[in-house]
Amino acid sequence: MELGFIGLGRMGAGMVERMAKRGVRVVAYNRSPEKTKRIARKGAIPAYGIDEMIGKLPKRRIVWTMLPAGQATDDMINEVLKHLKRGDILIDGANDFYENAERHDRICREKGVIFFDCGVSGGVWGLKNGYTLMIGGDKSHFKDIEPACRALAPKGGYAYFGPAGSGHFVKSVHNIVEYVYLQGLAEGVGLLSSFKHPIDLRKATSVWQPASVIRSWLLDLTTSALGKPDFSDIEPKIGSVTIEELERTKNAVGGYAPAFDVATAIRKDTSGNFVLGKRLIAAVRNEFGGHAVERSSSTASKRRNER
Amino acid sequence: MELGFIGLGRMGAGMVERMAKRGVRVVAYNRSPEKTKRIARKGAIPAYGIDEMIGKLPKRRIVWTMLPAGQATDDMINEVLKHLKRGDILIDGANDFYENAERHDRICREKGVIFFDCGVSGGVWGLKNGYTLMIGGDKSHFKDIEPACRALAPKGGYAYFGPAGSGHFVKSVHNIVEYVYLQGLAEGVGLLSSFKHPIDLRKATSVWQPASVIRSWLLDLTTSALGKPDFSDIEPKIGSVTIEELERTKNAVGGYAPAFDVATAIRKDTSGNFVLGKRLIAAVRNEFGGHAVERSSSTASKRRNER
Numbered sequence: 109m110e111l112g113f114i115g116l117g118r119m120g121a122g123m124v125e126r127m128a129k130r131g132v133r134v135v136a137y138n139r140s141p142e143k144t145k146r147i148a149r150k151g152a153i154p155a156y157g158i159d160e161m162i163g164k165l166p167k168r169r170i171v172w173t174m175l176p177a178g179q180a181t182d183d184m185i186n187e188v189l190k191h192l193k194r195g196d197i198l199i200d201g202a203n204d205f206y207e208n209a210e211r212h213d214r215i216c217r218e219k220g221v222i223f224f225d226c227g228v229s230g231g232v233w234g235l236k237n238g239y240t241l242m243i244g245g246d247k248s249h250f251k252d253i254e255p256a257c258r259a260l261a262p263k264g265g266y267a268y269f270g271p272a273g274s275g276h277f278v279k280s281v282h283n284i285v286e287y288v289y290l291q292g293l294a295e296g297v298g299l300l301s302s303f304k305h306p307i308d309l310r311k312a313t314s315v316w317q318p319a320s321v322i323r324s325w326l327l328d329l330t331t332s333a334l335g336k337p338d339f340s341d342i343e344p345k346i347g348s349v350t351i352e353e354l355e356r357t358k359n360a361v362g363g364y365a366p367a368f369d370v371a372t373a374i375r376k377d378t379s380g381n382f383v384l385g386k387r388l389i390a391a392v393r394n395e396f397g398g399h400a401v402e403r404s405s406s407t408a409s410k411r412r413n414e415r
Numbered sequence: 416m417e418l419g420f421i422g423l424g425r426m427g428a429g430m431v432e433r434m435a436k437r438g439v440r441v442v443a444y445n446r447s448p449e450k451t452k453r454i455a456r457k458g459a460i461p462a463y464g465i466d467e468m469i470g471k472l473p474k475r476r477i478v479w480t481m482l483p484a485g486q487a488t489d490d491m492i493n494e495v496l497k498h499l500k501r502g503d504i505l506i507d508g509a510n511d512f513y514e515n516a517e518r519h520d521r522i523c524r525e526k527g528v529i530f531f532d533c534g535v536s537g538g539v540w541g542l543k544n545g546y547t548l549m550i551g552g553d554k555s556h557f558k559d560i561e562p563a564c565r566a567l568a569p570k571g572g573y574a575y576f577g578p579a580g581s582g583h584f585v586k587s588v589h590n591i592v593e594y595v596y597l598q599g600l601a602e603g604v605g606l607l608s609s610f611k612h613p614i615d616l617r618k619a620t621s622v623w624q625p626a627s628v629i630r631s632w633l634l635d636l637t638t639s640a641l642g643k644p645d646f647s648d649i650e651p652k653i654g655s656v657t658i659e660e661l662e663r664t665k666n667a668v669g670g671y672a673p674a675f676d677v678a679t680a681i682r683k684d685t686s687g688n689f690v691l692g693k694r695l696i697a698a699v700r701n702e703f704g705g706h707a708v709e710r711s712s713s714t715a716s717k718r719r720n721e722r
Contacts, residue, residue: 229623229626229627229628230626230627230628231628233626234626237625237626238625238626239626240622240623240625240626240627241622242619242622261625261626262625262626263625264621264622264624264625265622265624265625265626265627266622267618267619267621267622269612269614269615269618269619270612270613270614271612273612274610274612274614277610277614278607278614278619278622281603281606281607281619282603282619282623282627282628282629283628284599284602284603284606285599285600285602285603285629286628286629287599288595288596288598288599288602288603288674289595289596289599289629289631291595291599291674292591292592292594292595292596292598292599292674292675293592295591295592295595295670295671295672295673295674295675296588296589296591296592296595298670298671298672299588299591299664299665299668299670299672300585300588302668302669302670303581303584303668304668305576305577305578305580305581306577307576307577307581307584307585308576311574311576312549312574312576312585312588312589314571314574315547315548315549315571315572315573315574315585316536316547316589317571317572318544318545318547318568318569318570318571318572319536319537319540319541319544319545319546319547319568319569319572320536320537320547320572320589321536321537321538321589321590321593321632321633321703321704322589322592322593322596322631322632322633323631323632324596324629324630324631324632324633324634325628325629325630325631326628326629326631327631357606358606361606361609361610361611362609363602363605363606363609364602364605364688364689364692365602365605365606366602366677366680366681367595367598367599367602367674367677367678368599368602369677370673370674370676370677371674373673374673381671382671385671396628397628
């Protein structure tokens with residue numbers, strides 16, 4: 109298996125490294141050459157332009173784009189398509205709205221290029237644990253990209269779901285469930301902190317880990333986040349690049365998801381309410397996805413500790 | 416370690432069996448003698464009355480009550496206290512509101528009996544995987560009951576949290592998070608089923624299991640429930656014995672838990688909305704807790720399949 113890979117961010121770089129280590133020949137390109145240089149040391153073949161990347165691929169090209177959804181992905185797909193010919197394959201791994209995948213599929217079809225949308229979950233831990241892949245597109249060609257899927261995913265961790273858009277859709281639903289799980293953990297930790305007797309929050313989340321009904325990876329990461337010495341310095345601001353895409357997904361299927369609605373409202377709420385809960389969600393997102401958190405200055409932090 | 420144990424329901428019977436297998440001498444009593452007979456075959460010492468149970472215990476008595484919260488637990492604690500003396504220990508493992516544990520603690524103190532409230536999680540799987548124990552009460556005597564905790568819990572799965580009430584409180588918060596997790600899974604499965612292309616629900620939940628961000632025991636059980644041939648016969652009615660206790664807990668701490676509020680509203684809603692989601696929650700509760708589900712008659716089921 110050989111493929112070109114565009115976009116070496118947190119997710120992309122780990123994916124390329126995992127594939128390279130498992131025998132996939134990956135020609136990797138990133139806009140900023142530093143990341144390309146870095147991935148070359150992890151076993152990928154560096155390319156410092158789209159032309160160079162295409163030139164280093166075999167006759168039948170497979171290209172994977174892994175960029176932020178929206179303009180960046182749209183522009184890159186248009187650019188890459190200029191270099192592809194009938195029968196080539198384009199895989200998009202962005203966290204994109206499924207209707208955009210349908211649009212990308214139409215553009216590809218016009219050129220005879222085969223399109224797959226592939227939702228990817230695993231965050232910064234995917235390099236080690238494997239990436240979950242949720243794939244949509246032309247089933248008759250799925251076998252052509254399956255070796256890359258096997259390299260990326262853990263056992264049982266990839267699946268084909270249906271026509272173009274199905275992969276991004278299933279990934280969006282995964283993220284909707286993730287929002288609700290995080291909201292549940294945030295509410296739980298908030299309630300624990302409101303009790304008349306002081307409850308050791310980390311003792312509670314860690315005692316739940318081995319055998320309780322709510323044992324889960326996000327619970328493990330909650331315990332980990334609560335144990336960091338600077339946890340209370342984290343600003344209660346929950347970033348999210350996917351919130352609009354998830355709301356559009358829910359609405360597009362006429363969906364009913366009231367707990368998800370609560371979770372999105374909390375993410376948008378900039379009031380001083382639910383501070384511990386928001387801080388926890390920001391901290392856990394940092395644990396699994398490497399998503400940036402803001403930290404209060406050390407002065408502010410000292411002042412808080414003195415209170 | 417020796418103790419008397421009252422209440423051999425789904426949870427209690429498994430707990431007694433696990434303790435007996437791990438070297439705790441358990442004298443077990445249940446109102447209906449059939450369950451007592453059954454547990455005698457699993458290594459416990461049977462008792463067919465409170466008197467008999469007390470008589471078979473050593474001089475310093477430790478008694479564990481494991482009955483439904485409310486009248487059944489209140490009555491039994493009053494009854495058992497007649498047989499206990501200063502320095503004896505009473506542990507209550509019901510899913511009870513923490514203020515009731517505080518009341519039980521006061522009644523016990525009047526007689527010089529040491530009270531512990533112990534929240535227990537693990538459902539029908541606890542016998543095999545161990546039970547999570549969340550304990551409140553008099554810390555200076557905690558070591559006296561710790562051997563039983565070690566026998567019941569998996570490694571790292573029990574902890575002391577604070578004065579009487581703290582154990583039931585932490586267990587209630589665990590259940591609040593559980594409600595939100597289940598609601599999130601139900602919303603996710605509902606959305607998957609609303610997509611324009613048919614999505615294989617079980618394929619989606621199972622591909623999420625090995626490495627996705629939402630991997631969790633409840634997700635595993637969702638996959639298991641969706642795989643049962645009679646899944647679609649399950650009535651969309653979610654039983655819950657704990658809903659009032661959880662709402663009282665949340666309100667008592669002035670708590671903010673809007674996703675939990677959504678989950679409780681869905682459980683109370685008897686309309687024909689969110690049918691698949693309600694069915695899923697009922698089915699998963701059956702998977703982890705052995706909670707009863709109603710099934711439509713086979714005729715109704717056939718009719719549904721013909722549609």
